[in-house]
Amino acid sequence: MSRVNGFIGRRELLKAVGLGGAGFAVATGGLLWTAQQALEPEPANAQQRPRPVDPDASLKRMMDGNQRFVQQKRASPNQSQLRLQETAQAQYPFAAMLSCADSRVPSEIVFDQGVGDLFVVRVAGNVVTPETIGSLEFSSAVLGSQLIMVLGHERCGAVAAAVKGDPLPGRIGSFVETIKPAVERVRGRPGDAVENAVIANVQYQVSLLKENSVILAQLIRDGKLKIVGGRYDLDTGEVRIIA
Numbered sequence: 001m002s003r004v005n006g007f008i009g010r011r012e013l014l015k016a017v018g019l020g021g022a023g024f025a026v027a028t029g030g031l032l033w034t035a036q037q038a039l040e041p042e043p044a045n046a047q048q049r050p051r052p053v054d055p056d057a058s059l060k061r062m063m064d065g066n067q068r069f070v071q072q073k074r075a076s077p078n079q080s081q082l083r084l085q086e087t088a089q090a091q092y093p094f095a096a097m098l099s100c101a102d103s104r105v106p107s108e109i110v111f112d113q114g115v116g117d118l119f120v121v122r123v124a125g126n127v128v129t130p131e132t133i134g135s136l137e138f139s140s141a142v143l144g145s146q147l148i149m150v151l152g153h154e155r156c157g158a159v160a161a162a163v164k165g166d167p168l169p170g171r172i173g174s175f176v177e178t179i180k181p182a183v184e185r186v187r188g189r190p191g192d193a194v195e196n197a198v199i200a201n202v203q204y205q206v207s208l209l210k211e212n213s214v215i216l217a218q219l220i221r222d223g224k225l226k227i228v229g230g231r232y233d234l235d236t237g238e239v240r241i242i243a
Helices: 010-016 055-070 081-087 130-143 157-164 172-186 193-211 214-221
Strands: 025-028 031-034 095-099 118-122 147-153 226-232 239-241
Touching: 055 095, 055 147, 055 226, 055 239, 095 130, 118 130, 130 147, 130 214, 147 193, 157 172, 157 193, 172 193, 193 214, 193 226, 214 226
Parallel strands: 095 118, 095 147, 147 226
Antiparallel strands: 025 031, 226 239
């Protein structure tokens, strides 16, 4: 494969997703990008593309930030007017996240990061779907993030619903169904059923990301991506790596 700044080149990226030169779209948070547009040269006044942060350094940066948050010593980096100007035309997040949409788990705050630092995909139950895979492929292959963290949290309502197993109205059951295989993996184990399932779900979603994306799998093989799983403690604010 040819490379762009060490990552997958445009032709190979499009070929990998099976759409050839037509380009492909990735939607998240109401925004729409195309890979072809994303890989074109940035405007002259765009932020200079930094050297990608390797996976281990990215994880250390996140965990150090979380410790500052827990100890109430936040540095609140990259939140100035200058940072807004630096990132207005281009973004180069050093890490990406698939996290739960729970309002009590705001990623940039709990990891003490700022504007343009994290590429965050949030969905109830931190579940892997075609849309979340595509978004994370974009972050890794196009933007250069070398770390993906799947972040679950204690007392997750989506996981609790999957453990309970009752029918749910509307489309609420859609993400619950994606969690149920993880619930079955730990059913009957000693301890709290929801807590067991929260951990199992993070581990399951990590495995889905690794197994269901040609792009992410190639980056992992090339040593340019690591996917980890974490569990956030609502009571203390601390993140623990569990996968």
